[in-house]
Amino acid sequence: MRPAPGDDLSTHRVANQPPDAGDRDFWADDPALRALTRAPELAAYGALMGRDAMRRAGQAANRFPPELHGFDQHGRRLDEVTFHPAWHQVMQASMAAGYHAVAWQAGGSHAQHAAMVYLASQTEPGHCCPLTMTYAAHPLLADLPDWQAGALSRDYDPRVLPAPEKRGLTLGMAMTEKQGGSDVRANTTRAERDGAAWRLTGHKWFCSAPMSDGFLTLAQTPDGLSCFLVPRWLPDGRNGIRLMRLKDKLGNRANASAEIEYDRALALPVGAQGCGLRTIVAMVHHTRLDTAMAPAGLMRAALRDAFHWAAHRSAFQKRLIDQPLMRAVLADLVLDWLGSLTLGMAVAASFDGTAPEDRAFARIGVALAKYMGNKLCPLVVAEAMEVLGGMGYVEETGLPLLYREAPLNGIWEGSGNVICLDLLRSLSRDPLCRDVLAARLAASRGVLADYDAALADWQSRWSDLPTEAEARQFAEQTALLLTAAVLVAGGHALAPAFIRTRLMQGRGRMAGAIPAGMADAVLAEDLFSRD
Known part of the structure; x- marks a missing residue:
């Protein structure tokens, strides 16, 4: 057992201070939540998110934010972001619990997923971003079954590898551009056919979780604004996704958000052309x-x-x-x-x-x-x-x-x-x-x-x-x-x-x-x- 900190100091005795809260149980201590939903996995997840070690990991992930590595020492492009080990710790915990997947799997529900969002946000809210986008991407991937199945995996796999070689996938979203903001109809990123796939050229002002394995994005085709999935990595190398800089944000510091450019990035069509929005x-x-x-x-x-x-x-x-x-x-x-x-x-x-x-x-x-x-x-x-x-x-x-x-x-x-x-x-x-x-x-x-x-x-x-x-x-x-x-x-x-x-x-x-x-x-x- 960890010894208690000393409270009898040379100049005074520490008094009128609350005890350290230690481990908490977010599920057991929340009668309001328990009255609103029930699911076997929620009790275990609430106890896990309330542990002192998990809280400290969340604080460390924010204290040591992600870093952009645009190039290697020889000047070759990397376009990678590295994270503190604490980030991977909280990501692993929430993916294993099914934060991103439970709503789409047998016996699960959107209500259970919503409760997990609520519980996770109490410990480290930044890691909710990639998991939320992975959860939300599911309905769009019906015509890309390998991607859909990979995004349901509860294995957290942050390795830099093409999607078919990974145990589990996370997905992001990149829609906003400088000139349009919320008005995505003003997007100027363009898509050109390349066989069965497409090539995207343009920029995105906000791309959260830029180390995700794929991104749902919008680009202009001859038929109008259309939706695409842009793989992060390709079987023969790196896709044309350039990380220009990371946003220096007020909060959400553990999670990376980037400005990116598509440089003829390979993309897979999602939905009908011209129906992107x-x-x-x-x-x-x-x-x-x-x-x-x-x-x-x-x-x-x-x-x-x-x-x-x-x-x-x-x-x-x-x-x-x-x-x-x-x-x-x-x-x-x-x-x-x-x-x-x-x-x-x-x-x-x-x-x-x-x-x-x-x-x-x-x-x-x-x-x-x-x-x-x-x-x-x-x-x-x-x-x-x-x-x-x-x-x-x-x-x-x-x-x-x-x-x-x-x-x-x-x-x-x-x-x-x-x-x-x-x-x-x-x-x-x-x-x-x-x-x-x-x-x-x-x-x-x-x-x-x-x-x-x-x-x-x-x-x-x-x-x-x-x-x-x-x-x-x-x-x-x-x-x-x-x-x-x-x-x-x-x-x-x-x-x-x-x-x-x-x-x-x-x-x-x-x-x-x-x-x-x-x-x-x-x-x-x-x-x-x-x-």
Whole structure:
């Protein structure tokens, strides 16, 4: 057993400091998650992600970021990125658990996958990127069965080898170009036929996980914007993928993101020519599920540390966790996290459905969950840092890592405005989307009077679809109401508190500005351990 650190120093005795948390069990300690999904693999994965050794590996992967090696010592091109061993450790753990594969394999589900995103994000969120893209690429690879099978393997194989020689594959995505950004129709990368394959020439401004074995990408053909799979390595050598530089990012530091150029890179067609945007939307749709779940995991991790600190730290002769104002802050933040988790998992369940109504709700629900969760995440993490005071700003606690990560998922796979406009587009073009949303909201009527009043107010306010300028107001109000509906439908004890503080003007603009006495009801649910 590792000996305890010394607390009797020559100048003072260390006191009023929380004990080291040591190993945690993210599954056993999270009753809210356990109430929302069950799967045998989740218990083992939650215990693994909570281990102190895994947390330290995640911190090391961020402290020693990936490095680009464009050339060897003799000036020959490499275009390779090397990673710290800790990165490979967390990648190996999550691939072996099936993070990327379980949704597509017998006995698994998208809900189980979503829970794994949530759990992984609490330890090292950067490695979620390549695994999320590998998961999301599956529907696009039906006509490339060898690639599809390789991407389902649970063997992590980072070797520089052509895909047929590897035990397992990871996949990336490269769509964004400098001149277009979110408007991928403005892409200028061009594709030219080369026998049964194609050759791509152009640039991509963002290519995450550039050591993936293949990339789903868009390029212009004579028939219009088309989708392709670009292998990273070829049987006879290196493909024409040039890594120009790695992005110096705010967060997500363990994961490499690059600017790349295609120099007549060999590519395999995916889907019909001229239908590239429609083809790759299936991948984007699934990556959006992960960007909706990750912020809930980040919030959970930040609040876990805040509760641990507050339970073991005293000020003014009273534990922080017993002080009314601190309790109000923590309780309010719990409702933000709980709402994000609950809505995200409800949306994930719809990904497992096969009816048209399931697909319609998945499309609408994932937009609302992604938008709301990611707007809340930076606020929740910042407040959790403030609970710790100055220590919350210190890298050793892990909270700065979470804070740097907090804005990311709101930017990836469609920033806030893009998501809101997609939401309006779906509702205006597809009557089934409108009907499914209305049905979900109406299904929770008749249980709580406050919810019924909030629903009636929403129906009156939005009897017609909003204008584009009102899209954010509509998305926020609808996401909060849908979250409340899901909490009510699940019979959650905190549904009344969520509705009163989020829908009934019972809360100020800042965390903790909630009615007196409400904190005790929230914290009585013991959703966070205080050990």
